[in-house]
Amino acid sequence: xxxxxxxxxxxxxxxxxxxxxxxxxxxxxxxxxxxxxxxxxxxxxxxxxxxxxxxxxxxxxxxxxxxxxxxxxxxxxx
Numbered sequence: 001x002x003x004x005x006x007x008x009x010x011x012x013x014x015x016x017x018x019x020x021x022x023x024x025x026x027x028x029x030x031x032x033x034x035x036x037x038x039x040x041x042x043x044x045x046x047x048x049x050x051x052x053x054x055x056x057x058x059x060x061x062x063x064x065x066x067x068x069x070x071x072x073x074x075x076x077x078x
Contacts, residue, residue: 017044042068 018040025036045057046065057065 014044 021040021043022033022036025040026033046055046067048055052059055065
């Protein structure tokens, strides 16, 4: 079926990386996973992957990513 991630290996592989990272960051009392999506996707897109030896960002834009002005792990949460 079109919306079944197990039928698409790339989506299933991304989900197996993405979901544990979100789970580690979110508060178990508050379902606040949406506060961390941007940080996790940035880390995924700027991290070097073993299969290509490049980050997805570098493959897409042809250059090294510039980190944000403030490191993501210092962002305040309210």
